[in-house]
Amino acid sequence: MECTGAQILLESLKREGVEVLFGYPGGAVLDIYDELPKHPELRHVLVRHEQGAVHAADGYARASGKVGACLVTSGPGATNTVTGIATAYCDSIPLVVITGQVPTPLIGNDAFQEVDIVGITRSCTKHNILVKDVRKLSMTIRRAFYLARSGRPGPVLVDLPKDVMQAKTEFIWPDEIGMRSYNPTCKPNVNQIRRTAEELASARRPVLLAGGGVIMSNAATELASLARKLRIPVTSTLMGLGAFPATEPLWLGMIGMHGSYAANLAINNADLLVCAGARFDDRVTGKLSAFAPKARIVHIDIDPTSIRKNVEVDVPVVGDCRLSLQGVMEICDTRFAGEDWADKHADWLDEVGEWKESKPPAYQKNGNIKPQHVVEALFAITGGDAIIATEVGQHQMWTAQFYAFTKPRTLLTSGGLGTMGFGFPAAIGAQFAFPDKKVIVVAGDGSLQMNIQELATAVANRLPVKVVILNNRHLGMVRQWQELFYNGNYSSTNMEAQPDFVKLAEAYGAEGYRIEKQEDMLPVLKKALATSSPAFIDVMVEREENVYPIVPVGAALDEMLLV
Amino acid sequence: MQRHVLSVLVENEPGVLSRVVGLFSGRGFNIHSLNVAPALEDGVSHMTITTFGDSAIVEQIMKQLHKIVTVIKVVDFTDIPSVEREMMFMKMQAEGPARDEILRTVEIFRCKVVDVSPTEMTIEATGNHEKLEAIINLLQRFGIKEIARAGSVAMRRSK
Numbered sequence: 001m002e003c004t005g006a007q008i009l010l011e012s013l014k015r016e017g018v019e020v021l022f023g024y025p026g027g028a029v030l031d032i033y034d035e036l037p038k039h040p041e042l043r044h045v046l047v048r049h050e051q052g053a054v055h056a057a058d059g060y061a062r063a064s065g066k067v068g069a070c071l072v073t074s075g076p077g078a079t080n081t082v083t084g085i086a087t088a089y090c091d092s093i094p095l096v097v098i099t100g101q102v103p104t105p106l107i108g109n110d111a112f113q114e115v116d117i118v119g120i121t122r123s124c125t126k127h128n129i130l131v132k133d134v135r136k137l138s139m140t141i142r143r144a145f146y147l148a149r150s151g152r153p154g155p156v157l158v159d160l161p162k163d164v165m166q167a168k169t170e171f172i173w174p175d176e177i178g179m180r181s182y183n184p185t186c187k188p189n190v191n192q193i194r195r196t197a198e199e200l201a202s203a204r205r206p207v208l209l210a211g212g213g214v215i216m217s218n219a220a221t222e223l224a225s226l227a228r229k230l231r232i233p234v235t236s237t238l239m240g241l242g243a244f245p246a247t248e249p250l251w252l253g254m255i256g257m258h259g260s261y262a263a264n265l266a267i268n269n270a271d272l273l274v275c276a277g278a279r280f281d282d283r284v285t286g287k288l289s290a291f292a293p294k295a296r297i298v299h300i301d302i303d304p305t306s307i308r309k310n311v312e313v314d315v316p317v318v319g320d321c322r323l324s325l326q327g328v329m330e331i332c333d334t335r336f337a338g339e340d341w342a343d344k345h346a347d348w349l350d351e352v353g354e355w356k357e358s359k360p361p362a363y364q365k366n367g368n369i370k371p372q373h374v375v376e377a378l379f380a381i382t383g384g385d386a387i388i389a390t391e392v393g394q395h396q397m398w399t400a401q402f403y404a405f406t407k408p409r410t411l412l413t414s415g416g417l418g419t420m421g422f423g424f425p426a427a428i429g430a431q432f433a434f435p436d437k438k439v440i441v442v443a444g445d446g447s448l449q450m451n452i453q454e455l456a457t458a459v460a461n462r463l464p465v466k467v468v469i470l471n472n473r474h475l476g477m478v479r480q481w482q483e484l485f486y487n488g489n490y491s492s493t494n495m496e497a498q499p500d501f502v503k504l505a506e507a508y509g510a511e512g513y514r515i516e517k518q519e520d521m522l523p524v525l526k527k528a529l530a531t532s533s534p535a536f537i538d539v540m541v542e543r544e545e546n547v548y549p550i551v552p553v554g555a556a557l558d559e560m561l562l563v
Numbered sequence: 564m565q566r567h568v569l570s571v572l573v574e575n576e577p578g579v580l581s582r583v584v585g586l587f588s589g590r591g592f593n594i595h596s597l598n599v600a601p602a603l604e605d606g607v608s609h610m611t612i613t614t615f616g617d618s619a620i621v622e623q624i625m626k627q628l629h630k631i632v633t634v635i636k637v638v639d640f641t642d643i644p645s646v647e648r649e650m651m652f653m654k655m656q657a658e659g660p661a662r663d664e665i666l667r668t669v670e671i672f673r674c675k676v677v678d679v680s681p682t683e684m685t686i687e688a689t690g691n692h693e694k695l696e697a698i699i700n701l702l703q704r705f706g707i708k709e710i711a712r713a714g715s716v717a718m719r720r721s722k
């Protein structure tokens with residue numbers, strides 16, 4: 001039977017297991033939208049801005065581990081996805097972004113709503129493809145999903161000209177992917193695994209560093225078993241939060257620019273650093289020449305380009321984090337079964353324990369509402385049983401520091417690109433993946449306004465997403481840098497002119513709450529989080545609170561400013 | 564900073580060249596010369612890229628090239644026995660006694676004269692990078708009007 005391109009596309013998406021498609025219609029994708037109502041298994045979520053569609057698909061993917069999918073039109077629809085695509089690319093999130101394109105005879109003619117989106121997104125996608133022949137459509141979709149989810153995951157863009165959506169051919173679902181040029185290495189080299197185990201066996205001051213790769217490869221269990229058995233303290237990057245329970249004694253806190261005193265000191269005093277699924281970003285390492293100066297380094301990563309890109313390593317392991325950690329554990333269980341790990345690392349654990357106790361994440365209470373206190377209250381109320389999305393800035397760092405993440409995929413945050421406006425739509429996506437879970441956005445008053453229009457999406461779909469605004473009427477993180485590094489020249493960071501978020505929420509048909517006094521905080525938060533409606537909870541926090549510790553740019557990790 | 568000759572096999576798909584070139588520009592790597600043409604196998608193109616960099620940079624370039632989904636194979640010929648050639652056309656100012664002198668040089672370097680007019684000569688030269696540089700140096704004094712030079716092509720020697 002002959003099918004149109006639009007039919008083949010939707011059939012292919014279903015075969016790939018897509019259940020939710022975040023999108024926004026337009027001229028070039030009208031044929032697809034015409035077909036959509038005939039496929040009720042494929043739930044289409046109409047967002048209010050294409051950037052929201054990509055972030056929502058991204059949040060859906062981060063929370064569920066599945067590939068997120070979205071559909072937008074050509075031209076401005078396509079360009080509006082670019083920030084979302086780059087966000088997903090930086091954090092290795094599997095997405096398939098489908099863009100409409102003008103009909104093939106018009107391509108290159110500066111047609112209405114035409115852009116070369118394949119050219120534009122070449123450097124921020126894992127791969128992208130313009131489909132010019134309807135007979136190649138099903139294979140292209142199949143490959144796009146395979147590329148997105150395999151190896152180091154990432155966003156894949158498929159550009160579909162309107163005439164290809166109208167053209168007809170027989171629908172054939174390919175059995176084979178058939179790509180000779182793409183073979184990611186998942187299984188680690190046995191020798192490198194053996195060397196890793198040997199390094200662990202001879203180390204006296206080891207540290208495990210978990211990155212987003214541990215979460216992506218579902219390796220949290222393996223990481224925790226290894227840490228517990230070998231009695232090794234664990235730190236993580238921002239992307240790795242939730243890979244190891246922050247409530248456990250072996251947890252050091254996050255590493256890096258706003259990392260904990262204990263984690264940063266442990267890194268710089270360790271004799272062995274085993275890094276899994278992190279890429280040694282500059283926000284993680286601080287001054288490179290002074291990073292982990294006493295440590296031998298084992299680096300496990302599925303992407304060979306991550307290894308030796310920034311940091312010289314002693315044992316490179318190219319492979320999936322879960323398989324690699326499993327392999328290391330097996331050798332520790334057999335060849336090193338007789339080791340008394342607890343005894344071996346006792347002194348080291350005492351030392352890091354002292355660092356942890358002497359300078360835990362802290363803040364001064366003064367009667368005003370402290371943003372850190374709000375984050376602590378959220379953890380107290382949810383008991384950690386929630387999906388937390390953040391925007392980008394001070395509130396993001398306070399969430400990382402003061403919310404004790406215990407499970408993977410419970411923090412959705414734009415780590416690599418640092419995209420303000422990510423959190424709210426990402427939370428909407430996550431709520432679609434987990435309709436019964438509590439999904440909370442910790443937002444700043446600045447970031448939230450970058451995709452605030454998605455409140456309409458939340459209301460239209462009756463999603464109980466809660467947005468807790470740590471409202472300091474500043475672009476707080478930039479203000480902090482101006483205070484610390486730009487002589488207090490507060491250029492364009494005062495945001496006193498802002499909407500009444502409570503009235504705004506109500507205008508959209510959501511609930512609005514405001515918390516102005518500390519004693520109101522817990523009862524109002526509890527009340528607001530308990531309802532089944534989307535809500536903005538506008539918390540008027542200390543206006544000039546700073547995030548500490550902070551490692552100034554160019555300084556070593558142990559040169560933190562603590563207050 | 565050593566010179567490296569990279570041989571890259573790619574799927575001959577639209578956009579593959581800009582993926583490779585974009586990688587170099589986007590990551591601040593340098594392309595000294597680039598040659599692209601169809602390979603033996605249908606649907607495959609062979610690129611020869613010459614670049615300068617220390618070993619860490621070239622390692623990163625190789626890995627990044629390999630990461631491109633449509634790149635099939637990447638080989639660094641620097642430490643592998645291989646043959647390498649460049650090709651060049653040179654349009655020379657050639658009048659009076661200079662014509663003989665130029666022809667003698669052409670013979671010594673086994674070049675060819677491929678076009679001639681009363682005042683100009685176009686010479687075709689083939690060789691490795693150094694040989695072409697030497698020809699240019701020698702003929703410069705007669706007046707070179709134009710040079711069209713192809714990127715290097717290279718092939719591994721048989722074992």
